[in-house]
Amino acid sequence: RELEEDLHAAIEEGQFELFYQPRLDLNSGSIESYEALIRWNHPEKGLVSPVDFIPAAEGSGQIIPIGKWVIQTALATAADELPTARLSVNVSPVQFRDNDFVEDVRRAIEASGIPASRLELEITENLLIEDDARALSILTSLKAIGVKIALDDFGVGYSSLGYLSRFPFDTIKIDRSFVSDAGKNSNSLAIIETVVRLGKALNMRVVAEGIEDLETLNLLIRSGCNEIQGFLIGRPQPVRALGVDIPTSV
Ligand code: G
Ligand code: G
Numbered sequence: 118r119e120l121e122e123d124l125h126a127a128i129e130e131g132q133f134e135l136f137y138q139p140r141l142d143l144n145s146g147s148i149e150s151y152e153a154l155i156r157w158n159h160p161e162k163g164l165v166s167p168v169d170f171i172p173a174a175e176g177s178g179q180i181i182p183i184g185k186w187v188i189q190t191a192l193a194t195a196a197d198e199l200p201t202a203r204l205s206v207n208v209s210p211v212q213f214r215d216n217d218f219v220e221d222v223r224r225a226i227e228a229s230g231i232p233a234s235r236l237e238l239e240i241t242e243n244l245l246i247e248d249d250a251r252a253l254s255i256l257t258s259l260k261a262i263g264v265k266i267a268l269d270d271f272g273v274g275y276s277s278l279g280y281l282s283r284f285p286f287d288t289i290k291i292d293r294s295f296v297s298d299a300g301k302n303s304n305s306l307a308i309i310e311t312v313v314r315l316g317k318a319l320n321m322r323v324v325a326e327g328i329e330d331l332e333t334l335n336l337l338i339r340s341g342c343n344e345i346q347g348f349l350i351g352r353p354q355p356v357r358a359l360g361v362d363i364p365t366s367v
């Protein structure tokens with residue numbers, strides 16, 4: 118059977134789960150936010166990666182109910198299990214451009230009872246390429262609700278510095294390809310340091326993703342970025358497992 122057919126049952130039968138990966142704030146030295154990452158416990162195939170089913174879900178439109186479930190579930194976790202943390206969730210371009218998206222986000226936040234500022238939506242540059250005016254209008258409406266907006270995977274794809282001046286981002290997430298390279302490629306490190314300065318000048322937080330070893334950790338601490346994320350800090354895990362192997366300070 119096609120993955121797409123199985124997706125129909127997945128929400129109803131509770132086969133999706135959110136994992137949470139810590140983001141370490143370098144100023145306070147503590148974990149103040151987590152990125153929510155979806156996992157699918159498929160009845161026959163076992164754990165299916167979002168890389169394999171998100172494209173199918175986007176093609177079939179299933180990404181709309183799935184994306185809604187992700188936001189509702191992350192907010193419920195923020196209310197019940199992680200009551201002081203901020204949570205970021207990934208938003209698909211298809212979901213972002215759905216006519217009901219802003220209203221769905223607003224309602225989910227209202228139902229959860231938590232401040233909108235504790236939710237950050239991660240979007241990618243490729244979502245901004247077409248119809249700038251519509252993207253700007255959606256982002257402006259989201260900002261009016263009070264949610265934070267992060268530009269994910271920054272520096273790969275159709276990066277345009279113009280996006281940083283046109284759109285109201287709170288956070289820039291430097292793509293992990295630059296981070297994993299920083300120790301051996303001085304150009305990658307120079308790009309990271311420049312994005313950090315750019316973020317400061319534009320009043321946006323800068324998060325470096327994909328820190329896997331101590332050498333990279335030290336480079337990134339010195340780069341002056343605001344937060345770091347990566348397997349060294351903590352792997353994505355179910356909420357019940359958080360705190361087991363996560364350092365609370367560096
Ligand atoms: O967690 P992992 O490295 O397997 O994620 C692989 C990809 O799937 C990443 O690009 C990530 O942004 C994306 N992804 C993970 N969770 C979600 C989600 O809830 N919604 C969307 N749209 N993408 C997600
Ligand atoms: O596209 P996005 O940045 O949302 O992708 C997040 C994905 O990156 C998650 O699926 C997560 O599993 C993965 N990830 C997080 N930290 C690391 C890391 O240190 N190394 C690698 N290789 N992947 C990571």
Ligand code: MN
Nearest residue numbers: 152207239269
């Ligand atoms: Mn992300």
Ligand code: NA
Nearest residue numbers: 269270290326
């Ligand atoms: Na990313």
